Amino acid sequence: MLNLKPLKAAVLKTILNRQQLAITIDRLCHQVIENHPDLADTVLIGLQPRGIWLSDHIFQRLLQLRPGTPVPYGRLDITFYRDDYNKGAELHIPTRTDIGFSIEGKQVILVDDVLYTGRTIRSALDAMLDFGRPERVELLVLIDRRFSRQLPIQPDYVGKTIDSIISQRVRVFWQEPDQREEVVLIG
Template identity: 60%
Template sequence: MKTLLNKDQLNITLQRLAHQLVENHLSFKDTAIIGIQPRGIYLSDRIAHMVRNITGQKRIDYGRLDITFYRDDVQSRDIQVPSDTDIAFSIENKSVILIDDVLHTGRTIRSAMDALIDYGRPKNVELLVLVDRRFSRELPIQPDYVGHTVDTILTQKVKVYWKEKDGKDEVVLIDKV
């Protein structure tokens, strides 16, 4: 097991990502942040909070998206109970920033885009991930904002721990046997 980001490094990375979002979206008037359930929402919670602090804008459209019903492997794995989808605003003509913790094969993001489009037609969609597992993509999907890039092999796993959920802030690379 190898630590990719410790607590302090993670915080600095999150701050950078939040500032990059503000740099590109300024007031966030026509921009929505949407975290992907179940693990992406801890990241999106933090990013949304930071963006609110940086911009001083209290009302930023922030939602959570569950992609269970849009997976391409429903029949080939154990059925999963869905998490909440909570998008209490229209995404029509908005800039949407999708947020997930780890980008690996790209299939989750493919599902998320399909799910998102069923809520309306956004102006454009961007992708923010904390960890990009480079060279492991199975679909032509690339992130717009990356916290940390790592080269991995298939048997390895990137795990992001969040204080709210797991009691600590850390990103680790695990070698599975």
């Protein structure tokens, strides 16, 4: 459960409210369908821990937009692929990887909530190769913090691009774990 007390002391600015978030997810799904009309050979992989909430929403909406079309969907934990795994005081607790299919020769769409430095995506690319060699990898993110990149990684699908300073954080709240749906800028 998220402790909201520290957040109340910080300045919060809403980036996307519940309605805007739903519209953004719908738009992202339509963009995916525009680039993958029949979703053949397309797989969706959500990144643990927070990217899976977005990927769950994307997956469910794609099923609604393309009923009867199979879309392989998996969840990827990158804990042991991180470049800071055993460094610093922060403890990285692994979650569960659930990919019950090969990605060999597939069109993979990686899904994460916030693209910041690019290091999470680099780790995901390394981890993903354990499941095969995809034909192509695309990146779908809800929020792109474009001026914070440390690696040359850019998203193919973006919900919203924001400019923020390094001391600010972006937090995506989802109904399931957080009892609200909203994207906020903290700091």
